[in-house]
Amino acid sequence: MSETLDDVDDDARLPRRIDWGLWRRLLVHVRPHARVVLGLVVCGVILAVVDLGFPLLTRAVIDAITVDAPDLAAVRWVAWAWGAAVVVFGALIWALIVLAGRLASSVSHDLRRAGFARLQELSFSYFDRRPVGWLVSRLTSDCDRIANLLPWFSLDLVWGPSLAIGIAIAMLAIDVPLALAVLLIVPALVLVSVLFQRRMLQSSRLLRRANSRITASIGEAVMGVRTTKSFAREDDALGEFSVLVAESRAHALRNAIQGAVFLPIVSTIGAVGVGLAMWQGGARTDGELSLGTLVAFMQFAALFHQPVEDVARRLADLQGAQAAAERVQGLLDTAPEIGDSPAVQAAIARATAEGASTPDGGRRDIAELEFRDVWFAYGDGPWVLRGVDIHAARGQTIALVGETGGGKTTVVSLLARFYEPTRGQILLDGIEQRERSLLWLQSSIGVVLQTPHLFSGTILENIRYGRDGATDDEVVAAATLACADAFITRLPEGYATAVGEGGARLSTGQRQLVALARAILADPQILILDEATSSVDTETEALIQTGIARVLAGRIAFVVAHRLSTIRAASRILVVDAGRILEAGTHDELLRKGGHYARLYRRNFATGVA
Ligand SMILES: Nc1ncnc2c1ncn2[C@@H]1O[C@H](COP(=O)(O)OP(=O)(O)OP(=O)(O)O)[C@@H](O)[C@H]1O
Ligand SMILES: [Mg+2]
Structure with missing residues (x-):
């Protein structure tokens, strides 16, 4: 079972930085599906625009009715626009799920096929060093992990910044001083998101590692049950197992607490942004600033944490899957130690050109x-x-x-x-x-x-x-x-x-x-x-x-x-x-x-x- 543990330990090691070069090389497997990726990116941008639209429509409708002569035509227009935005929003979400699912399964399939093909070529010496269980997880869980990450990563990395920049631009275009006040929350949001995502990533890794140990221990216990029983060692086995279960429970608890603390903190920062908008803008609503603008700013402030949090989570995911990516890329990069020499390859090419089946002249009898x-x-x-x-x-x-x-x-x-x-x-x-x-x-x-x-x-x-x-x-x-x-x-x-x-x-x-x-x-x-x-x-x-x-x-x-x-x-x-x-x-x-x-x-x- 040591193979599983080594593997797990490898997984629990958190890389310090994201190795962009490695991910860029894995993107080669995404290239054949460039159209799907493009679809995801376009959907991401449109989604950001729609997200941005709701506060602006709110602003328009409030401003239309809080004047002395309410503009009912404008209200009707906003209602139509709102309905259209909702329909587009729903359609986008549907399209995103379909596209992301398709991309994930295609990439996973391609990675597995490439890995499998490579395994067929590798020499015996490679398999001496790598346990079968290790190889199986490379082609199953690692490939899946990478493939599932890539679509959401490419989507959120487009949607998040688009929305964040869109909000900032919209606010600045409407009212610069108020925009600057609300933007004060951005550094706090970024800091908290990055810090927490890192912590949560680490604890979820430790949890996963503890769980794999439990799985390995169950496997070992089942396979060795005759031996355990015949030497009357059931109590020892149970004792070791209890320790593992307790460890897993502790990590699960820590992970849950971190998740539970993170959301309230982020919402609080958002609320501070709303407060800043009310404080700075409220004083100016008598004439200078419309009520609609104030409400829109409050909504923008509440919206801001989403893109920041999402990008932070995706980057953490990427960091978390780096070990898997390294292993898969490592397998794909391994050259077979035993193969036809360049001279033999040239001879094969010559023989093929001359129409012979092998460079050895088809002579099979060895004297x-x-x-x-x-x-x-x-x-x-x-x-x-x-x-x-x-x-x-x-x-x-x-x-x-x-x-x-x-x-x-x-x-x-x-x-x-x-x-x-x-x-x-x-x-x-x-x-x-x-x-x-x-x-x-x-x-x-x-x-x-x-x-x-x-x-x-x-x-x-x-x-x-x-x-x-x-x-x-x-x-x-x-x-x-x-x-x-x-x-x-x-x-x-x-x-x-x-x-x-x-x-x-x-x-x-x-x-x-x-x-x-x-x-x-x-x-x-x-x-x-x-x-x-x-x-x-x-x-x-x-x-x-x-x-x-x-x-x-x-x-x-x-x-x-x-x-x-x-x-x-x-x-x-x-x-x-x-x-x-x-x-x-x-x-x-x-x-x-x-x-x-x-x-x-x-x-x-x-x-x-x-
Ligand atoms: N894949 C391997 N990696 C490292 N060492 C190996 C490997 N296979 C065999 N050895 C080592 O090489 C030596 C010779 O092994 P080999 O299997 O050739 O013996 P054998 O004569 O076939 O034995 P047996 O009669 O038990 O089959 C042994 O000391 C063994 O430990
Ligand atoms: Mg032998």
Whole structure:
């Protein structure tokens, strides 16, 4: 659960300033919807004008009736104008909600698609550093947050200043001294709004952080409930939870109090403005200043806090969403660490221009591969492989055995170019791996992992994933070879059985068989089986061995296994330990040698694992 907490802590950090550069870059995603934004901006300006109109109409009607001969025609005119203003106001609000909603959903959609596309391109090393939960929230809550902010931000930043400036201009145009008196409240309004928005932002962040901790704690408790119960630790769990709940309550209370204090203060400042207008203007109403003007000024003074408060709130929102914006932009900015080199890209472009499908000339058969003094470390970590040399030719099966953590999976991950060697080279038919295109490599290599991933869908679809366009017969043939056909046909729905999310409705062994069938269907030049049959029963495994032996003819295979029975048939066995290859040879050779392999074999044989 630490992933969630780190994430939350990141969110609770309040940036000092708004990073305008960052937001400007995110605005790129708004640009395709420029028309909607323009609509919002125009609506914002019209809305400000309508808001401004009501006090002016009030003024007109009061002035029309507080003279010796009331001007009824003018009153009628004002009534019509008022009605029109109300209709326009309603229409504007409707238009704004529609436009803002459309903009938010389009931007959210675009951001997610861009983020998703980037995730598909990124290398394994990126996912090593980022927990799945973290990535999911980037594409869900962060994108939503940014997308929902942008429309209201662009609207309020137009409406607020337009209205504030409009009020100031209208007041100054009507009566300068009175206008200046009312404008005295502006600095106070700005100060209070900015201060309070900052405070409220901070407390709402702390509240959100406390709530995420509660969510994480519930998740942890549910997942660990068997462990908690079996060690009789229910009281501890409850105690920790109570502390979290109390913390959340305290933040919620503070946030509510701040909100409750803020509104009265702002209204009071508005009232002071109204008072200033009455005080300064009241004395002049006998003749010099009309009653309508005075009332209009009082209304203006009461109106002023709205735009100031809104702009302050939007700026605070922006500051609050900055962490989310940084994370999303960070994801979009990440370049894949492994990709086609410029030379390879140029070769692909040339090949495409010449009409060939790949720069590798469509030649897929690989006769030999070589690891030449390969050193590797994950990120800044310690050496995991230290000078590995391997040579394999077509038709050979190389078995990797050794203690857990020795580096077997790492060797095959490098071969599949999930990672690149830190030092040394991997050569395919004498050409360095990096000088081939990724597409070529990926279509030449098939990988079956210990816990293979299936996509939700039917078994048929999952096997066909290995080769698009394979016929049903080909799928069944591959499944038969993988010994998967027997269990599949026993299922009530056979090949049409839905496997559930991630294949959850199949046992681990069944999933391995489906994944194996998928790899067989892909017909790769190099086949990698990393403990691919570890959860299959011994009898099925023996069957698979015969099937695989047939499949492996004419290819290069790398098989990782703890079960020595699986690898006895290999052309060559490599004993991998602490990142080095200690021994290499056939089963019989290594047994005769009486070294590591012999010990490993005897130990497993003695305990009956093999
Ligand atoms: N993604 C990773 N990031 C950092 N270190 C890793 C990563 N994967 C493996 N390691 C480290 O590299 C070393 C070799 O791991 P590897 O998975 O290659 O061993 P293995 O021989 O396949 O073990 P096992 O038999 O248990 O599958 C281990 O010490 C492991 O901690
Ligand atoms: Mg492994």
